[in-house]
Amino acid sequence: MLPNAIVDRLDPTALSLIAAYSVIGGAVSVALCARSSAAGATAARTIGAVLAVAMCGVTIWSAHVASIARIDALPGVGYAPFMSGLAFVVALVTAATGLAMLGAWRSAAASACGGAVVGAAIVACHYVGVASVRPAGSIVIDQKTFVSAAVLAIGFSTAALAAGARYSGLVGRVSAALTFAAAIFVFHFVAAGALKLAPNARAATSTNAFDKHDMLVAAGLAFLVALAAALVGLLLELRVKESGKSARERAFADLTREGIVICDGQRIVDVNMAAARLAGLDPAVMRARAFRDFLDAPDPDRILSASLAKPQEVGLKATGGEPAWVEVSSRDVQMEGRSRRVFTLRDLSETRRKEHQIRHLAYHDPLTGLANRAAFNEALAAALKRGGEVALFCVDLDKFKEVNDVFGHSAGDEILRTAARRIVAAAPDAMVFRLGGDEFVVIGTGPDAGDADKVALRLTERLNTETVVAGRTMRCGASVGFAVYPHHGSDVDQLFANADAALYRAKADGRGLARGFEPEMDLALRERRALQQDLATAISRNEMFLHWMPQANCETGEVVGFEALIRWKHPTRGVVPPVQFIPVAEETAAIVPIGEWVLRTACREAVRWVRPGKVAVNLSPVQFQHGDIVELVHSILVETGLSASRLELEITEGVLLDDLSGALNTLRRLKALGVQIAMDDFGTGYSSLSYLQAFPFDRIKIDASFIRTLSTSPQAKAIVRAVVALGASLDMPITAEGVETPEQRAFLAELHCEEIQGYLVGRPSPVVSFESPFAKQRMRAAG
Template identity: 45%
Template sequence: MPAPSAVTSRSAGPFEAALAEMATPLLLLDAGGTVTFANDRAVVLFAGSMPVGRTLAALFAARGAAEPQALDEALRAGRPAREGLALDGGRRVEAALAPLSSGGFALTFDDVTEHVRSAALARLEPLTGLCNRAELHERLGAELAAAERVGAPLAVLLLDLDRFKAVNDTLGHPVGDALLRKVAERLRNAARREDVIARLGGDEFALVQVGRAGADQSRAAEALAARLVDLVGRTYVLDGQMLNVGASVGIALYPADGRGADDLLKHADLALYRAKADGRATYRFFEPAMNAAVQARRSLEIDLRRALALKQFTLAFQPQISLETGAVSGFEALLRWHHPERGPISPATFIPLAEEIGIIVGIGEWALRTACREAASWAQPVSIAVNLSPIQFRGGKLVETVMLVLAQTGLDPARLELEITEGALLDDTDGVLTVLNGLRGLGVRISMDDFGTGYSSLSYLQKFPFDKIKIDQSFVRGMAGSAECGAIVRAIARLGASLGMRITAEGVETADQLDAIRAEGCTEVQGYLTGRPMPADQAAALLI
């Protein structure tokens, strides 16, 4: 028998022949909704079946589609209608029904399968296959509307990976991408089918935990957060490498912490920030006080950005005393900020913030130039010590900056002492050592501050010949009641002597501490007993 073709209940004339060859699938229906004509494309669409003589319900049932309710209602009302329908095999069509002036209806179909797939893919994050930010907002909005209708709770959890940057930097982005896919897989395993999981970008993820009316959402969210911290923190094996990252999680609850998507995401982000500040690899719930803390921080950040331009920073100079001669051997320049309304602000408060927002480089350059200018005017050629932030080593301009400042101020490079902490060496030891060698090439001296408090202090002495090491004040203060502190100070002093380094003990506040430091063989002391931080004019007066 010949293959089925377009068939009509009437004889095929030129008009019917033209309809049969149309590129768009077409059915003609009588007033009762029975198919009277199907063109070739319609026959193919319905898998080679014979549409003529069938009702719409029977025709679509044969293709695994639900009954077209909107079309059925429009047929009965005699009006046009459009309806999207899902056929078997994953095919999607949009059907358009139009009444005919001669009676009956025309029904055409647009195949929107690829369009639907493309739209779905556009809402997925391509690396992990999770929802992207746009889809998260839409899904969260829908879940919030549903939660409000039935009086159910809901939780939003934001998750950030700890130590992920180190993986990217040391092993490369392909390994980092593979790790993100593994993390996404663990998130899927931790969540339920009805929960929403998204990757927001970088190493940040979000989960919407759908609650049930009457359920304790706080307890459920805490259980999920604890599970996420545990699962994400377990060891990964990728390309023969064993990797360890952690997860910090922030939680916001609906309706207690907000009724809209933006508020819940913002509050979960504040809770995430607190989790990271509290040591990472943990979770925190949003608390209203976090909002106040963030506003205070933002206000301080604005003031800090203005402080340099408004010349609110000053330097205080603390003497360093030679134990051999009892004379001033140098000063350490200490940064101070006196806010016109807030008053004095502790360096422990504003320096970490300046590092975080990236303006410490400008502040550090100002401090270096100001300290060198003051030192160049002193009556005696004693040293001036200036602290460097780890951030100043990034960008590759530190050596050039120091060289320019020395040229502008006329200070002898041998009098400048740059102090770094172990933190400057942790992220990029080789890069920092290259910079330190460049500074040494200028004739500048380098000292390691807070020696003994880091786990790699000794190893760094092998990699770079520091001119001075400064014993952290915690050991000095502990000497009176702790034999261990005394032993540490003694060991550092002897180590420095054997390596030809000067040893400065910080935080000396009592005569007993001074005597003990002297007995252990340190070369310099610095502390309130021998001289408090002072303005530049007082420091200059000590040298006359």
């Protein structure tokens, strides 16, 4: 111990104050430095740095004041204001220099240099501050002890800021804070022992000096002000950060395409832009209103409650338009300390629009806009169920095939559209349907049924007039046959058969005529029976043969396979079109042995092809009802040696109509064999989306009627787009039938339709050829 040393006069109160200043001030200083370095904005970094300097400087000075103001052994001691203020300035300036050297905590070396300067601030402040003491005598500093204290202060301070730079996160900050606090506390503890008094009773204290109470109060107030400023700065930073976080969350919520509605009870707290767009309102207008008021449903509360367990489809009221269909799902979350219910709205408008297109496709003919066969079946059954007279008119265009062959399909399509308009005009109160091809039917009730003969006469008069198509005047003509329920049939099938028989009589009598059913009208029926008998022996007489329709890649034109098409050369009737004998064969189940012959012959010939292309074979719904079609396919594959992956079985939706579950089971067993399953004539029947959902078809074939009308019907284009997009979303390749022009192919290629077939690729031929005229044209064009 030095003579006259006053370290033993540094009482426990002084040590407690120094410790408090060191720990609290050190921790806050380090926290402010770290936040200043991490701040993104320049203004935030500047404010943080100023607060850090102030906190660090005030902490050093306050600890210094506590260390010298508690020297009780010096009676009448005073403290010179100027030197005390100078010590405060030295602490601030030197600390600012050291903290400025830290930069943005770029490296441990830079931080260590800055820490050394901050340690020097502790030493310099104390050295200058000691000079402010005015005791009754003089104070002498023991240089050796003071240097030791200085080395400890600088060492601890250097280690503190180096640790803060080296160890990120909470560990680095805690280490830096504790080490910096140790630098301040240890220095003043040791430095107090470096002071010794040389008494002089005659020395007088300056009258301008502060007493120790004033110094302690000033240091305490300065520390509290700096601490308060630091805390206010931190709180403001947190609030700005929270506000920025809220803004980012709102911006993020607005980026999603799904609507988000946050509710407190029934009241809307907030919505994102997507939800506001669905409702056609500004978000501010929706806030504070009840969400249930925006739902177009009889019981919106039930919908909202059920959305917690399962998404619910509901109409969302939209300002100035039809309700927008959305799928609502919800969950409860904790937000801002409160339980909130968050509703997610998925816009179903596009899905509903596509479903409407497909549904319209299922029940309407895209060429004429009339209802199709599916709608006819339901409408006729409903009409008979209601009771009363119901007249059924079968309308068939005369010589329509010749029009197609001579003038082309475009002219034929225009004839069909003209016929549809004239039928509707002739029977404005009746229901008009196009069943396919040139076959129309009309259902008349009330006066139309009572005056069926007059309606039939109007139909023939309107249809058997000239029309101008593509600058040509032509007459197609039409024949009409009708039957009236309950006089000419007691059910749907009998009524339709008798109206069809009357139509055959009208055609037999010279075409362009109208005939009502009469009991003696059985000539057509006898003719059909004769056709049925001939079909039963056609295979055994080797009258059946196959033609091959090539299928090509839409982009390259390369032939990838062939569809097997059956032909029948009758010994007396000549070549009978499939459209005539296939329906007869299906009615009598003769299609079962015919279908087996086609499948076996197609597989046998495909094995001998020069290339292993795929072979497509049509299966009739009747084949699924008679015998084990799966076993048949398997046995033929084994018998012929054809790879199952090369066989593509085409089915129409009629396979699925009568027994959906049984048909799906059969299709799954077929697919298990390794063969491909394609849905044929998509769009001409029900085209139910549930079928595509129930069974993963390997391919969808768009009916040729849609392709033929691409150049003249925007509706056909929209439907083809929708079907191709549907196939892409379900990962089902698309084959377009009836492609005859480069323009049609180009349109399909643009949609990324995979395959095409039609006259552009090649006509049906008894000879298989993998050389496509279309592909050659593309090669010449490329060359």
